[in-house]
Amino acid sequence: MRISSTVHYASRLLVNLAQHTPAAGPVSASELADRTGISVKFIEKIIRQLRTAGMVRSVRGATGGHLLSMRPEDVTLGDVLRVVEGGVQPPNCCVGDDCEDTPCRCKTAWISAAKALEATLDQYTLADIMSTQPTANERSTKRPAARRSNPQYDRTTPGTPYAHGRSCAHQSQ
Numbered sequence: 467m468r469i470s471s472t473v474h475y476a477s478r479l480l481v482n483l484a485q486h487t488p489a490a491g492p493v494s495a496s497e498l499a500d501r502t503g504i505s506v507k508f509i510e511k512i513i514r515q516l517r518t519a520g521m522v523r524s525v526r527g528a529t530g531g532h533l534l535s536m537r538p539e540d541v542t543l544g545d546v547l548r549v550v551e552g553g554v555q556p557p558n559c560c561v562g563d564d565c566e567d568t569p570c571r572c573k574t575a576w577i578s579a580a581k582a583l584e585a586t587l588d589q590y591t592l593a594d595i596m597s598t599q600p601t602a603n604e605r606s607t608k609r610p611a612a613r614r615s616n617p618q619y620d621r622t623t624p625g626t627p628y629a630h631g632r633s634c635a636h637q638s639q
Contacts, residue, residue, distance in 0.1 A: 473550045475504050476512045483534040484592045492531030519549040544588035554580040
């Protein structure tokens, strides 16, 4: 299980947009590229996904660009992961297709790790990232043990922009 650079870049773009005051107008892709060091082409690809999910609003025209369309307190890193990659996808059984262990203990361990990672990412919002970083002790006492993710970004929830009709045991709650 690895979080891709695309998720990392999407998080950076969202934090950058969250730090921008809407009164100053939208931020162009080239300005985002200057601020973040991410190529304009890759920014446009990521923004397209974030716009489809309703996290970003785009404005056309000479003074156009992008704005965060949600409050920073309402967007978690887990939401970003689910929008960009569909969540953490644990590997299949360690043995392979001929595994006769039912239920597969290896896959159960990977599913548990994936759930734990997503639950941890759901504890951090864009607002948290923008604020002064608390110590590990402060984090453990300030945050609840688990935070519900936004079902809008769950690819297994029918009727959402990212629903693909597939359902995995690790994605259902």
